[in-house]
Amino acid sequence: MSVIQHIPETVTIPKTWxxxxxxTNLIELGETPPYYPDYIxxxxxxxxxxxxxxxxxxxLILTDESGSExxxxxxxxxxxNPQKFxxxxxxxxxxxxxxxxxNLKPSISNGALRHDSSHATHVYVNPDIPETISLTNLIKPSLCVHPLKTLSTKTLGTKPPVQIAKILSLEEAKIGSAALMDILTNQTTLMRPTQSPQPCQRPHVENS
Structure with a gap:
């Protein structure tokens, strides 16, 4: 037998769950998760x-509370769809x-795990939830990429690290998404400021 219970007026029912x-959890779920996860x-x-x-x-490049992107x-x-984005x-x-x-949809591209929108994906901006307050207080607005030190191609091999910010600064991004994701996941070294923010600079590479 079902029983209907009144909810106190002081209880707020969330509009979105x-x-x-x-x-790390996304990586552990892998390519075929039992459900499509969310990320903030x-x-x-x-x-x-x-x-x-x-x-x-x-x-989108998002940074979570651990500093992971x-x-x-x-x-x-x-x-x-304006109702989704x-x-x-x-x-x-x-x-x-x-x-x-x-509802992120994972897949494998060029041997790397990537995440795409699915048919059920919605994008919420500054949602009214505790996580938003926590992230706002924790992560400073200075997400500028820290200047890279001088790198040697002899030490790094034929493909030196590339900054995400530099890749995304191209005037026209008419490239295959798989190729872009391969660069972001396999050939990128991201260095974030640990003290006061500094102006972004182009990485300097010396051939040796």
């Missing part, structure tokens, strides 16, 4: 991109914008 995971972080970078075939997509591709099913509300640094992305 999230199941947030850290980057501070917006480090946003890029409007175009695939080689002409399809537009949006690349994740790249998320948002496809037309998401960015083409509002491009104008996404403000990169120096503004602190907390972004929650639901």
């Amino acid at each position: 999230f199941r947030f995971l850290t980057k 972080g501070v917006l480090s970078k946003i890029r409007d991109c175009t695939k080689i075939g002409g399809e537009s997509f949006v690349l 994740i790249a998320i591709n948002l496809w037309k099913d998401c960015i083409g 509002d491009r104008a509300s996404l403000h990169p640094p120096p503004t602190t914008t907390v972004v929650a992305v639901t």
